[in-house]
Amino acid sequence: xxxxxxxxxxxxEQAILSLLKRTLExxxxxxxxxxxxxxxxxxxxxxxxxxxxxxxxxxxLDGFQVLDLIRQRxxxxxxxxTARLEATTVRDTLALGADDYVRKPFGKGExxxxxxxxxxxxxxxxxxxxxxx
Numbered sequence: 001x002x003x004x005x006x007x008x009x010x011x012x013e014q015a016i017l018s019l020l021k022r023t024l025e026x027x028x029x030x031x032x033x034x035x036x037x038x039x040x041x042x043x044x045x046x047x048x049x050x051x052x053x054x055x056x057x058x059x060x061l062d063g064f065q066v067l068d069l070i071r072q073r074x075x076x077x078x079x080x081x082t083a084r085l086e087a088t089t090v091r092d093t094l095a096l097g098a099d100d101y102v103r104k105p106f107g108k109g110e111x112x113x114x115x116x117x118x119x120x121x122x123x124x125x126x127x128x129x130x131x132x133x
Contacts, residue, residue, distance in 0.1 A: 008049035037061025071097040
């Protein structure tokens, strides 16, 4: 039996976490949720997600800190999902290792398309042979 793709959603707003579960589960994804950065880091080890959706503005560890700590442990694709609109925020998250940036409020179709694109790219990086020089 094929393993379902697991997405970890990290946001301090329960309504956003519920929306993500309702949006992604019918698309065939297993969704695990974390309401703060510390929980997300613990869950990262246990759940081994295929992709992370990460909010920036959270109490305690913010999304920048969580992203930095994720990158120290994993190359899992990370899509920042946030209400912050500043161009410097986009630049900073991409520089820290985020793979994409989606602004809230987001369109469900766009979010699903971006998730699929990141997962396709991650799968192709795993399966492509390394070219010799």
